[in-house]
Amino acid sequence: MPEDKFDDQVNVDDIAEGTDEDVKATSSSSPVANLFHSKLAKILGYSVVAILLIIISVLVSVMLTKNANKKSYKEQDKPWVVKKPDPLSTLTLNEFKLSTADKKDTHFVRINIALGYKMNDMKLASELNARRAEIRDLINEIIMSKTKDEIDDYQEQQELKEEILERINQILQDGKIDKIFFTDVSIM
Secondary structure: OHHHHHHHOOOHHHHHHOOHHHHHHHHHOOHHHHHHHOHHHHHHHHHHHHHHHHHHHHHHHHHHHHHHHHHHHHHOOOOOOOOOOOOEEEEEOOOEEEEOOOOOOOOEEEEEEEEEEEOOOHHHHHHHHHOHHHHHHHHHHHHHOOOHHHOOOHHHHHHHHHHHHHHHHHHOOOOOOOEEEEEEEEEO
8 A cells, every 4th residue: 555655646847848749749839839938039029018117208298298398389478479567657865975874884875766656646746746855865864774775786776666665655644656677786
């Protein structure tokens, strides 16, 4: 009985080497079938799939980029579509020649200022003319409280315009100034 058990068991060496019939069956199958079962074929197959995935990814990203560029172009401000602001009436003030608040070195500011307000606002125009001296004095105070370093570059001048605008609008009763224009600025 124990001998029967050994006869039923499969010898591992026989499987690894294969029998003559197995070799003949393998060699008689088509070369194409052998190619697909080889390691080289698997590597080539994976490579082709990887290359196709890369190509598809590139194409998708190019298409998305083109669509994003079209959207961003459409979303950009279009000067021919955006409503242009109405022109403003202006009150031009005489030239200001002032010294700055610098303690060490004396600096001078020469500046021409115009006040912009809604066109045809006669009540405001009348009030601005009546308050011309008061407005000039207010601007003198603001500019003379600044040092050269506080008004010598673009950003600082924009902040100065905002301060002047707010302070003038605080004293007006019949309207408001919409914009301050520096038509000429020299800092010496």
